[in-house]
Amino acid sequence: MLDMDYSDSVYRPAEDSYMVMDHANPGARMLEIGAGSGIISIYFASLGKIVTATDISEDAIKLIKHNAEKNNVRINVIESDLFENVNGKYNTIIFNPPYLPVEGESPQWSGGSDGFKVISRFLNDAWKYLEKHGNIYIVLSDLTDINLLIKNYNNRYNFKKIASMDFDFESIFLYELTVIS
Template sequence: MRNERVPGKGARSSGLLLRAAVRRLDTRGVEEPELNAQWLLADALGTERLALLTDLSVPVPAAALRRFENGLVLKESGLPLAYILGWQNFRGLKIKVDARVLVPRPETEELAGLAADYLKPFSGDISALDYGAGSGAIGLWLAHRFPVLKVTAVEKSARALACARENAAALGLAGRINFIRAETLAGMRGKFNLIVSNPPYIPTRVINGLSPEVLSEPRMALDGGGDGLGIARMLIALSPGRLKKGGAMLLEVGGGQAKNLLARMSAKTWTGKKLFKDLNGVERFVFGMTK
């Protein structure tokens, strides 16, 4: 019997298949066709992308070719690459993602980095609350980065919370995370050193015009209500009651939203208010500490 994992006679090389796939994805208007094709072929062959690129003469067995073809069809249909692969790299952690959760974005890796900058000087008993945890990426990475940190992950969607729990278990962090299903900070207990959040912030009216790729992500993860700021406003209003004295709130927001939110943080309650730009120069992160 033929072994489909071993290349048969006439199996095409990885380089040849890659070139054809890039042309195909490009013709279909898929962004970053090279990267997508490389990741999909590497995944089909069970290897890393960079390892794939070191030898493009490797013959591709029939089973891998079928898997690659499936991946290309899914990509052409507008599915995010991370959903097809089943994971997304988040500051070096492999985070499982699927249709239950938003795919963590590079800006959110920056948010987690800013959160780490704030937590770094603390020692001993420190705690952080990740509001709207989704896949759990932010809170899990912080727990991984700070072995003493206690993390509370709050999420409205039961399906997303299940994914975050699966990620915590896979990363050996389950014992360090308190998962809470809730849709507001009201009624929450405990006081934290940091509340960090990447809330949904897209105004409802804009949602239907988003790309098919973004629209395949959960609407609950995108839709921030009328002006997009509903949850951010709630966090600004209620975080002070859940922060230790001198504790900080750090939010990721949409382009053009940050100044408006900063202006809502009253000088009576907040100190050290600051906006941070992301790597693209967009005012993206809102920071403040309680007095």
């Protein structure tokens, strides 16, 4: 059981975070983009993974470091807008992105008018940071046009739905992506 602290200025873990923790199977070297409180990175570090966690928010970076120390795990923490300050290649990249199709809201959950503003930027570059045979886990919502996203990136990635959760207002999905050779 993890002992976590939270902040009003940082995305608080919700069902999407726990779905990743329950269903992702990362390789030995893992990168989490947009780690928020750090719960996913800390969980996998506690299982022995070598983890790098990033976030664009300075508050999130402080919280990840605090929570990692509190849970006695070592994580490389980098302040970064997606891959801006990331170097190297990883077996697995995890991204629980801002996916809601809204504008002008908090960047913690605002994915732009179509929900893909941040996701598209991520998918344009993610493959460059994967080891051969690496994988990506990403959370998507049915409030967006997931089929269009897949169509736009099916020349670069294979998409495999591995988990879902249904709510009154939306369904969320965890996809595993692999790079097409």
